[in-house]
Amino acid sequence: MITPAYAQTMAAYNGELNRRVFGAALRLDAGARTADGGVFWRSIHGTLSHIYWADRQWLSRFGVGTATGVPLSASDALFAEFDALWTERQALDGDIARWAAGLTQADIEGDLTWHSGATGKEMTKPRALCIMQIFNHQTHHRGQAHALITRAGEKTGDTDLPFVLP
8 A cells, every 4th residue: 555665755745844834934923823714723833733743643653752642622732832833843753754764564564553532432444544644634734734824925835745855
C-alpha cells in the first residue's frame, strides 16, 4: 500500500509546509491568528495547535514520544503563546522526520491497535492506513490554516507537493 519512502517524502513535505505556514502566520498579529475564521478549529492558532496535538497522539501510538494528555475537544488550546507552539512544532517535525527515516516495510505492515479517546473504544486499523492518516490529517487542516492566512493577507508560497520538494 505505502512504502517507507512515502512516509519520508510526506515527512519532508510536512516540515517544509509548516515552515511556510508558520512563517506567514508569524507575520500576522496575534489578533489575526486567533480570530474565528469559521473553520473547524476556529482560528489559525487553534487549527495549528490541533494539528500538533493530533501528530503527537498518532506518533505516540507508533511508540514515538507521549500523547499530550489533553482531550480532542481542547486540542486547539494547547499553547497560549504562538511562539511556543512554533518552537514545539519544529521539534515535533524533527521527530516525525526521524521516525519516517527509520521506518522499514515491516513497520508499515500489520495492524495498529490503540484506545481512541474520540470514540471511547479500542480501535484496530492497518498500520499503513494510520501512517497515511498522519499526513492526510496534517494536509487537510493545514489547508484550512492556509486559507485563513491568505484571507488575512499573507502568503506562504507554493503548497503543491511537486513544487515544494526538490
